[in-house]
Amino acid sequence: MPQMAPMNWLMLFILFILIFMLFNTMNYFSFMYNYDKNYQTKKSEIKKINWKW
Incomplete structure (x- = not known):
């Protein structure tokens, strides 16, 4: 029962939190x-097909 031993329940709660x-x-x-810092530059250097030709 929690009413009988609140200190034990508090120690159990602190133990679980820790x-x-x-x-x-x-x-x-x-x-x-x-983390590769040059990833964004490598990604932007990819040749894309120019469909407006």
Whole structure:
């Protein structure tokens, strides 16, 4: 019953919040994304068919 032991429920809630935050931070920082700064320039240099000829 929550009325009998509110301190235990509070500690359980804090534990779940800490585990949730730890899981999210480990998941966020475990991947290394290589962002290519020249991707937009390479994308714009693609030769397109000129249909107005």
